[in-house]
Amino acid sequence: MKKNRLEAFSDGVLAIIITIMILEIKVPSGADVTTLKPLIPKVLSYILSFIYVGIYWNNHHHLLYPVKEVNGKILWGNLHLLFWLSLIPVASGWMGERGFMFWPVVIYGAVLLFCAIAFAILLKLINASAEKNEIIEKVANNTTKEKASVILYALGMGLCFLSPYLGASMYAIVAMIWIIPDKRVERALDEQREIEEDEEYSDN
Numbered sequence: 001m002k003k004n005r006l007e008a009f010s011d012g013v014l015a016i017i018i019t020i021m022i023l024e025i026k027v028p029s030g031a032d033v034t035t036l037k038p039l040i041p042k043v044l045s046y047i048l049s050f051i052y053v054g055i056y057w058n059n060h061h062h063l064l065y066p067v068k069e070v071n072g073k074i075l076w077g078n079l080h081l082l083f084w085l086s087l088i089p090v091a092s093g094w095m096g097e098r099g100f101m102f103w104p105v106v107i108y109g110a111v112l113l114f115c116a117i118a119f120a121i122l123l124k125l126i127n128a129s130a131e132k133n134e135i136i137e138k139v140a141n142n143t144t145k146e147k148a149s150v151i152l153y154a155l156g157m158g159l160c161f162l163s164p165y166l167g168a169s170m171y172a173i174v175a176m177i178w179i180i181p182d183k184r185v186e187r188a189l190d191e192q193r194e195i196e197e198d199e200e201y202s203d204n
Contacts, residue, residue, distance in 0.1 A: 100165060
């Protein structure tokens, strides 16, 4: 099966997720600047969540770029990822509405944790597909950032027992780690091109 529908569906879901998140922020009731104060936690929560959705969209695009065909397992793995991503607006809205209190921040971290696990599963399913792809294989063999993210999410959830703000700060650190687009696919593509060029040069 071609990957076009999977990409189009995923892009649509992620766009809807962002739209739902911004709708959680209501217009201030007054015209005075002080009426913006209650919105600060909601805006901070929205910014963090927007960054995360953007990160997943970016890395999802990079991951699927070298893939030509998908199978049923990949389709379900992708739906599994989208399921956890679709919970971000609820968790984000709750965290912002309750001003970064303990349980909302913990649950938000749990949603991010399961998003990361779901992305790792999707990567493994793509790598294990019938269509062996050397580029995906190189990415799958270098998952240092993914493993570090899972550890930091768990640490952030634990830090919430000391202060929910510490936990939220840890989630922000993970976002900063990933905010630079993942270059593994691009590097693998460049290496493959160099090998092909060398082989072509040797044949000539």
